[in-house]
Amino acid sequence: MTRRLVEANGLAKTFSSRLGDKHVLSDITLHVDEGEFVSVIGPSGSGKSTLFSILAEQLAPTAGEIRFHGDAPRGTPFSAYMPQKDLLMPWLTVEDNAGLGLVLSGTRRREARRRIGDLLSTFRLEGTAKAYPFELSGGMRQRVALLRTVVQDRPLLLLDEPFGALDYLTRTELQLWLAELCSEEGLSVLLITHDVPEALFLSDRVYVLSNRPATVQMVLEQPAPRPRGLSYLESEQFTHDERRLLDELTESGRRAAR
Amino acid sequence: MTADTVTTGGIRTVRRSPTRTGRARLAVTDGSSLFWRIAAPLLALAGLLVFWQLAVDLGGVDPKTLPSPVRVATSGWTARDLLVEAAGATLQITLSGLLVAVAASIVTATLLSFIAPLRQTLLPLLIAAQSVPIIVLAPLFIIWFGFDAGPKIVLVGIVSMLPLTISMLHGLLSADPDAAALMRSMGASKWRIFLSLRVPTALPGAITGLRIMTSFIVVAAIFSEYVGARSGLGIFMQTQKNLYRTDLVFSAVVVSIAIGLTLFALTYVLEWLLLPWERRRKAAQR
Numbered sequence: 001m002t003r004r005l006v007e008a009n010g011l012a013k014t015f016s017s018r019l020g021d022k023h024v025l026s027d028i029t030l031h032v033d034e035g036e037f038v039s040v041i042g043p044s045g046s047g048k049s050t051l052f053s054i055l056a057e058q059l060a061p062t063a064g065e066i067r068f069h070g071d072a073p074r075g076t077p078f079s080a081y082m083p084q085k086d087l088l089m090p091w092l093t094v095e096d097n098a099g100l101g102l103v104l105s106g107t108r109r110r111e112a113r114r115r116i117g118d119l120l121s122t123f124r125l126e127g128t129a130k131a132y133p134f135e136l137s138g139g140m141r142q143r144v145a146l147l148r149t150v151v152q153d154r155p156l157l158l159l160d161e162p163f164g165a166l167d168y169l170t171r172t173e174l175q176l177w178l179a180e181l182c183s184e185e186g187l188s189v190l191l192i193t194h195d196v197p198e199a200l201f202l203s204d205r206v207y208v209l210s211n212r213p214a215t216v217q218m219v220l221e222q223p224a225p226r227p228r229g230l231s232y233l234e235s236e237q238f239t240h241d242e243r244r245l246l247d248e249l250t251e252s253g254r255r256a257a258r
Numbered sequence: 259m260t261a262d263t264v265t266t267g268g269i270r271t272v273r274r275s276p277t278r279t280g281r282a283r284l285a286v287t288d289g290s291s292l293f294w295r296i297a298a299p300l301l302a303l304a305g306l307l308v309f310w311q312l313a314v315d316l317g318g319v320d321p322k323t324l325p326s327p328v329r330v331a332t333s334g335w336t337a338r339d340l341l342v343e344a345a346g347a348t349l350q351i352t353l354s355g356l357l358v359a360v361a362a363s364i365v366t367a368t369l370l371s372f373i374a375p376l377r378q379t380l381l382p383l384l385i386a387a388q389s390v391p392i393i394v395l396a397p398l399f400i401i402w403f404g405f406d407a408g409p410k411i412v413l414v415g416i417v418s419m420l421p422l423t424i425s426m427l428h429g430l431l432s433a434d435p436d437a438a439a440l441m442r443s444m445g446a447s448k449w450r451i452f453l454s455l456r457v458p459t460a461l462p463g464a465i466t467g468l469r470i471m472t473s474f475i476v477v478a479a480i481f482s483e484y485v486g487a488r489s490g491l492g493i494f495m496q497t498q499k500n501l502y503r504t505d506l507v508f509s510a511v512v513v514s515i516a517i518g519l520t521l522f523a524l525t526y527v528l529e530w531l532l533l534p535w536e537r538r539r540k541a542a543q544r
Contacts, residue, residue, distance in 0.1 A: 087434065091458040100441070101444040104446040104450060134539050135538070
């Protein structure tokens, strides 16, 4: 039986300022089971990043709660996140960038480098340990950032549009690779994206957010086994779901315009 | 390892940063090989010296008014013992002042980067202090603290520290807040973020600030001698001027320029040592 890893119940977030209240999230309920790949998709400005920050425990919700293994999270963070920007430090080599999370949480530099060294080939970064970020291609930079996130060994991975800034081919290649990696390593992932095919291709479940203030407008289960190959992109399930999602997302766009 | 061997290992993508390629292109169109970057200013200098020499020789200018370069060189060589002694004294004030300025900048910039209210109150005062001419401050320092080297060193340090302090502070504060948040999520303390993120972010700018400082700290040291010192280039210049030895005044100027240029060049050595990633990046652009 899979265990419930993280759940969010009725999350709401309002930012108050002199200009008035800004309701960003109104009622978000979702969950990630162990080993699951879950995506959250929504139109731009729907509060995806706010939700992300709350799940990363960087921001406290106005209402609602987060549970980890059924309890309120205590002290130790349960998630590691990968932001939109790769945020690689230009002064650190690949191995030190990837090991940053380990070193900052108290691992010795040498030990961190050893663990990164063991993982470089899994992340297709062989031979780059001593390279600086500016010497890498965009896809490699994202893989270093992902390695930095994964190696922290936290129960949940939070990915915020990790491939948004990449060109189409590189993005597709990374998606295929990520699908395999997550299945092989049994990673639990919550991905935030606005790329419909990406969400469908990678996930067990897709949550669709409405416009601001965001609620969960639709939940789409993706029962096809993972990892999926490129042929999944021409399956009936995929094309059907893609149309439904686009329908939903563009409709919510129309509702906002009204 | 070069950029080429790395990129062939994985997926190639279009380079995203337009500024990077833009800068690389600029470096290429400059056509500035190392040779020309050194040779061009030297040739200009040589041309100027030749023109100066000819103008003095052919124009019949009184050497007391404007000595020829050759005369400056020969007189300087004859008086080399005096010049070396004077330069030694000035160099001592300059280097100690430099150390004081660097230490004071590090302390000030660190404190101000942590404490915002202090930043708002102290920074304008600091800038105001810089606007007081050293020529006014120096006699006051002598009155307050005496004739020793100590007060002069402190004076030179205080007067020269602003470019470094400002560039350091700016660098410390301009660290990416998202990177700071990421490090915090990884368990880093405020102090750890300071060391692992803010300091490396500030380093390139701080070296530029240091470079600016070297361009005028020698002048500051010379000025500090004007109000009272036993020896130094400033004292030397004053004495020779009173004796109408314009040629020796010029010799002293040449020596002070040499000290300034050497310090300036040393900042590049420091940059090379402290910023290995910048070193690699510049090498890749060439």
